[in-house]
Amino acid sequence: MLANRPGENMKKGVSKTVWTIALIIVVVVIAAVALMIQKPVKPAQPAQNVTAPSPTALDTLIIAMDTSDAVSLDPARAYEFASCLVANQLYDKLVDFELPDLVHVKPEVAESWEVSPDNRIYTFHIRKGIKFASGNELNADAVVYSLQRVIKLKQTAAWVLTQFVSKPEQIEKVDNYTVRITLDRPVAPSFFLATLTFTTGAIVDPKVVEAHAKGGDMGSDWMTDHSAGSGPYILESWERESQIVLVANPNYWKGAPPLKKIIIKHVPEPTDQLLLIKKGDVDIAWDLQADQIAQLAGTSGIVIEKVEGLRLIYIGMNVAVKPLDNVKVRQAIRYSIDYDSIVSNILKGMAIKWQTIIPKGLLGADPNTPYYKNITMAKKLLAEAGYPNGFEIELTTPPTYPQIDIATKIQSDLAEAGIKVKIVQMTQSEMYEKYRKQGLQLVLAGWGTDYPDPDDNAEAFGNYRVKQLAWRNSWYDDYAANLTEKAALEPDLNKRDAMYKNLSEYILENGPFVILYQQVHPYVLRDWVKGFVPDPTFFYLDFSKIYKKVGS
Missing domain, CATH: 3.40.190.10 (Periplasmic binding protein-like II)
Structure with missing residues (x-):
């Protein structure tokens, strides 16, 4: 007879299955609660950036x-x-x-x-x-x-x-x-x-x-x-x-x-x-x-260690090219440039504004930075020099970052003072070969110190007789050359320091350079x-x- 009532048998089977599942769920919940009471769940830990080195790697x-x-x-x-x-x-x-x-x-x-x-x-x-x-x-x-x-x-x-x-x-x-x-x-x-x-x-x-x-x-x-x-x-x-x-x-x-x-x-x-x-x-x-x-x-x-390196980036101004022979024109160029923008916006802090020839950290380093973007002053100096409407000049740069970006910024800055800059791009090898033959007008270049003594920079920037940077820019200044040579001989460290500061100030005002910045080198450490x-x-x-x- 039971075989003749399939519907009733199905209901009884479903009911039994439901009760079985419910019982299993209750058991699982009770077990989970017991486990939580016995051992509280730890809060989720934030993901680590890296795995710390094993002790065997510490040496x-x-x-x-x-x-x-x-x-x-x-x-x-x-x-x-x-x-x-x-x-x-x-x-x-x-x-x-x-x-x-x-x-x-x-x-x-x-x-x-x-x-x-x-x-x-x-x-x-x-x-x-x-x-x-x-x-x-x-x-x-x-x-x-x-x-x-x-x-x-x-x-x-x-x-x-x-x-x-x-x-x-x-x-x-x-x-x-x-x-x-x-x-x-x-x-x-x-x-x-x-x-x-x-x-x-x-x-x-x-x-x-x-x-x-x-x-x-x-x-x-x-x-x-x-x-x-x-x-x-x-x-x-x-x-x-x-x-x-x-x-x-x-x-x-x-x-x-x-x-x-x-x-x-x-x-x-x-x-x-x-x-x-x-x-x-x-x-x-x-x-x-x-x-x-x-x-x-x-x-x-991560730890980021930054240090001011001994490399300076500068604009060389060849005084054999008119009107760069006029000291007021050179000062006008210095007053046309937005140094802070170059350091902050282009180099993003990987440099410090520095305007003298001996880098920070060495004997004789002079932190004086008197030049800033002052177009009114730049135009006044140009007018006094006989160029109220400005002039045209070439700026040579390597076609690489950040040089080309800096050159473009300088072109824009000088244009505000009425100085029209044509950017000439050259490979570094070609540029320096021409530069060493006094063949450029304005040049965006760098100088790195070979050893940490101020003479290395002073000779390059101040003494045309050694045929380095002063000579490449046709700046034959005997006062600067003589002071450079004299400072190299001075045995008293304090007097020598003062002599280099004197030289730096002189070149800052009279020399053929616009020192733009000193590079900062970052080291990234675990x-x-x-x-x-x-x-x-x-x-x-x-x-x-x-x-x-x-x-x-």
């Missing part, structure tokens, strides 16, 4: 930068940004600077020194107990060999030393721990000592170098991608267009550095560097652009990188003082 520093300019890691040849940066980790010098101070040299291999009354003879006393990575002793023989080697090899960077010491025999061993250097001419001690801090002043291991010499090259071919120093690190490998790897020197005389390995990855594109630093795959990104820096500002786990002191040059950074630590 390794990974840097992303463009190393394509590196030619050789031999300190007698190294003259490029990446080359000098790496060489400074591999070698010690007689004296050095300790960041952030770029005014007072500090003892390093030389624990002390004396200078003769005529400022020509320097006697250095070598610190005892220093060993090269090989275990060989660093003594007077090594110092003499290293500095004579620079002169004998005659590589590009040799001029830093040979401008004072033209012959190898002027570098002599007095005894096992004393070296005497006799200069061609007397100069301010602070000047000569500053140049010894450059890469060409590095001390190499003579025994190791000579063991790899061939064809009279004093080991230079082998030294291209090997090291023979006493610095905190040893060159383990250099894979071109890939990476440079340094390992800690077990014989380092100042004690083992905290980081056992430095890996400098060749990452030429800033966009790739940005991705790597965001992910935490690298510890430091070297070459990020202003927009990328702005993008990272305030990002958790916050676990500690002990990093930003470097305004390109070779004083000391990796041996850096360590990594997760958390505060």
Whole structure:
């Protein structure tokens, strides 16, 4: 009979199923509540930007930068940004600077020194107990060999030393721990000592170098991608267009550095560097652009270190071209430019307004910035100079960012004063070749300091006799040239400082330059990188003082 009542059987089946499902739900809810009472649910955690490095990575520093300019890691040849940066980790010098101070040299291999009354003879006393990575002793023989080697090899960077010491025999061993250097001419001690801090002043291991010499090259071919120093690190490998790897020197005389390995990855594109630093795959990104820096500002786990570099960007005004020979015309150009807009809107803060020839951070730096955009003053000066309706002039610039943007802004600014600027775009190589032959009218260019002494800038901007920037702009001013040469000889640091400030003020008013700004270099770090002191040059950074630590 039951088989004859399918509808009733279906209702009973559905009812039973519903009750079963309800019972399961009740059980699940009760279990969930019990679980919550036993262990409260944690609030959702915000997503982390990167995963902190594992403890095994804490002894390794990974840097992303463009190393394509590196030619050789031999300190007698190294003259490029990446080359000098790496060489400074591999070698010690007689004296050095300790960041952030770029005014007072500090003892390093030389624990002390004396200078003769005529400022020509320097006697250095070598610190005892220093060993090269090989275990060989660093003594007077090594110092003499290293500095004579620079002169004998005659590589590009040799001029830093040979401008004072033209012959190898002027570098002599007095005894096992004393070296005497006799200069061609007397100069301010602070000047000569500053140049010894450059890469060409590095001390190499003579025994190791000579063991790899061939064809009279004093080991230079082998030294291209090997090291023979006493610095905190040893060159383990250099894979071109890939990476440079340094390992800690077990014989380092100042004690083992905290980081056992430095890996400098060749990452030429800033966009790739940005991705790597965001992910935490690298510890430091070297070459990020202003927009990328702005993008990272305030990002958790990221630290942005900025430092005023030693590079100045300026407009050169060739006084052989009328009306640039008139000082009032040159002043009118200075009063036509909106410096603040260039720094803020084009460079987005990656520069500081700076109008004198010696960059901030060096002896003799003058922070005076009297010029600002004042079209009324510019027109008044032009009228007094005999050009009430302005004039036409060419401005040469490389066709790259930010130069072309700056040139366009200057063109617009000068137009307000009645000066019609025609922008001429040239590749840098072509532009500088023509510039060196006094062949340009206005030029947008830059000058980077080779070593942190004011003479490097003063000679270029003030002394036409050396045929650098003053000469290229046909500015033959004997007052500036004589003051430049005199300041290079002044042994008193305070008097020398005052002389360079005097020179800077004179060129600021009378010279053929519009100093636009001083570049700011940003370093982007993960916050676990500690002990990093930003470097305004390109070779004083000391990796041996850096360590990594997760958390505060």
